[in-house]
Amino acid sequence: MLKLLILLTLFLISCGESTAVKESKSAISDNSAEPKSAQLFDGDISAKQNVEFSFSGLSYFEADVSSGYTFEIKKTPSTLAIDENTAEVSGYYEASGLFEGIYIQATSIADNSIILNSNEFSIAVNGDPLLTQAWHINNTGQRTYSSVRGTAGYDVNLLEVLNEGITGKGVKIAISDSGVEVNHDDLFDNQLKDEHRNYSIGSPYEGAPTPVDFHGTSVAGLTSAVAYNNFGSMGIAPGSKFAGFLFLADGVNQTAQQIIHQAQGDFDIFNYSYGDFITEDDRSLSSYLDQLSYQTLTEDKVYVKAAGNEYFKQSGGICASHNANFPYENESPHMIIVGALNADGHKSSYSNAGSNLWVTAPGGEDGETLGPSILTTDLRTCFKGLSSASSRSTNHFEYNHSLNLQCDYTALMNGTSASTPIVSGVIALMREVNSNLKMRDIKHILALTSVQVDPSFNLNYFGNDHWSSLPGLQGDYCDKDLNLDGHEYEQGWVENKATTGPGSDNGGFVFSNFYGFGLIDAKAAVDMAKTYTDYLPTQQSQTVSSGTLSLSIPNHSSNSNVNAGGRVDTLDITAGLFVESVQVDIQITHEMSGEMGVELTSPSGTKSILMNINNSFLFSEDQNLNIVLTSNAFYGEPSQGTWILKVIDGQTGEYSGTLTSWKLKVLGH
Incomplete structure (x- = not known):
């Protein structure tokens, strides 16, 4: 998706698999429309969806029942419990809403015929109505509106981090993409209003990042969508702030100056959810790679980039794989290159493999027959974006769904474009708990804490049915065995000979070209970041x-x-x-x-x-x-x-x- 011309002009396009070859476009959205205000529930007790809470029930009794009684809570779901000896209520709610008419029954220990009821009280649970479909946050095996269920457990292990109140507060993320609809109900409160950029105008490129398509808005939702506002879902780091860059669009020449400029600024994390189709290495932008090196080694910048979605290609009877190493940016050791995982815990069918991958995160499949995509924000109204009246998707969420009547969300976002902001969000959580982490320390923690998935993927994976088993590829050549006599086309997981890693062989690191060091684990990474002092x-x-x-x-x-x-x-x-x-x-x-x-x-x-x-x-x-x-x-x-x-x-x-x-x-x- 990256085309390099002799005059250093690039035409970068985004890495969402939903638009395999995406043309640059002119602005189609008006960012001036005001966002809706959150409609928050108000009750005697305030709670957040899927976040554990507790309170004492004694205060709801008229009489003193602090001793000599046992307690039972009434009219509450099974996820809420009460200590029968102290009346301490604890638990969580899986859905948002106002839950009323709850009361506690106290029974005298000395005379169980004496039963006292507390006053009724209400619990207001503010949350996100689409969170239950966000398998990348909590994979319960849901369909996320596709026709195929995922496999429970393959997610980024985020809920426990949110339970601790860690949301990425104080972390600033640059979304360099196709613009962002910053007045989206789920994004407005987390935008950095004065730090957006528009590269279709002259330097210093200050201006609204009016989007040319859905892509940047969906990416921003995955990092920074507001949590617990009773809209949509939430970002991985819902307390982080973001700025949108209109960088992938008609009118943006993407000169060397602009490419370097969009890698600079007062941001902690730069998210690049774009890839390329080229199969050549361009040495003319060495100044850009030098800039990445300088800012990661001397400052606190973190660069996170998509591996790309061109893994399988067919042309003229030939099937071949694209390597995540091929674009010039992806060769930089100062980029965190991210692959994509589907909801069954396997490499997404399109995700580029390569020895330069660092980690993998959920990216999904087509959102229809191949498996769930990723649910996130979309351009507002039903006249633009992935979720619209003209949507040809068989996914029934995209138009006229009761939870998406205004078409402000989509369940069709996918690609390494989706997995990349998920990793950016996890890094924001790490940065909140330890602001001293630099990029190399972050990479080290991710290498130590990421999870090995699909442990036997290399077994017969590259045999005679490899390409023919992938969607849209067929033909005699595509049925060939990719291995040679005496040579494996690709290895599986390989444990190296390091002595400081998490592996079994004297502490080796386990790595694969499909997954890097594995599926990112937010809980493990944040926990290590909290106490990390052994800076490289x-x-x-x-x-x-x-x-x-x-x-x-x-x-x-x-x-x-x-x-x-x-x-x-x-x-x-x-x-x-x-x-x-x-x-x-x-x-x-x-x-x-x-x-x-x-x-x-x-x-x-x-x-x-x-x-x-x-x-x-x-x-x-x-x-x-x-x-x-x-x-x-x-x-x-x-x-x-x-x-x-x-x-x-x-x-x-x-x-x-x-x-x-x-x-x-x-x-x-």
Whole structure:
């Protein structure tokens, strides 16, 4: 979705799977319409939906029943309980509303015929009527208005954090996207009114981020939608504040200056829910990558970016996967790259895989027959956005639903566009409890606390039915086994040889190209952030180069597994670092560079597949490969020693290639 022209002009588009190829558009929404005021319930006791509360019931009795009585509460749901000895009432309500006519019955211990009833009282529970459908917050196996149920438990484990009153207070998030409808009922109170930007006007780009489509509004809802206002659902960090940037639109040239500018400002977190379709690496925006490095290492900025939604592609009878490493931004070790999970705990069908992923979060499927999407805010009224009168969805929530009569919400948001703001929201919660966390510390905590899912996904995953099992892909070529004799197309979960991680093998970190370090766990991450004091020391790096090479890369032979060994070269790292990330800058000449696969093995013996054979470069028919590939698979390992590069040709036939040079950069401390 990112198109680079020679004049440094980019056409970035957002990463929601709902609009696989989304064109830039002109503004379609008027942000001047006033939002509705929240209609809050008022009762004797105030509570919040799904948040535990307690109070003493003794004050509701006319008589003194503080001793000599046992107690029972009447006219209340099973989620509310009373201590029979003290009359302490505790529990929670799963739905919002005003619950009246509740009373407590006291029975004399000495004479159980003496029964006293308290005065009736009411409990006002303010919440969010669509929260029960937000499987990314609390997955109970609900459909979220799709035709397929999810599997309970695959969520970000947020409710306990909210129970503690942690909501992301004091944290500022920049939503660089297609604009945001900031007067949305569920967003208005959490906007940073004077900090929005409009890149369709001149510098300093100050102006309303009038949206060109639903995308930015849906993203903002996932980070910062207001909680407990009896509207819609809530954001992951409902106490955080956001500014919307109109950056992905007609009239925005996305010059190098604008790209750098939208990565600056008084914000804690920058959310980039966009990806690309390109299969080339552009070196002309190195100043942008330098800016990311400076702001993460010297300031407190955190950059969170979508891995992309192009995992499976078909063209001319060819099926191939796109790598999350391919866009120039995603190679930066100063970006947190996010993959998407569906409601069954598997990689979302579209989510790009890659060795540069850090974590995974819920992104859903199509919201219809493949499984639930993500519920969030949409453009208001039924004339625009995903939820509208013209919606062709079979999802009955999108139009004329009793809980969505004004079409202000959608249950069709998906993609790594959705998983990315969910991660941004969790980071906001971490920042609330520990404002000293810098990006590298946050990444470290996420690597330690994220949850391994889908533990056996590699078993037969890349066999003969891999592509044909995915939606919309069919044909003889797509039924091919992706593995070669003597070569696996992709690995499963790999535990590395670190000594400080959560794994079983002397503390290794467990990593996969599908999920990074796993599904983000808000409760575990926030708990670790509260007491975290072992801040990472200054980052160091070492770069070594092969110089000019002329190493031929043998074609794969279908009759032998010999050539699956490819071409091997080595480089030595002398610095003794705790590895944080590794980058390979590689140049290959080849008539069809999409046939190439690249692997790297550490001195400790851990192998990372940086680029799969027979990848999406096949579609562009590029003749040469000149790219930086980043891997997080070696996190925590010692850097010193010999690193082994392997380049593999995944096809038989007339094309052959040459490895002409490569560099190895290790970042760590």
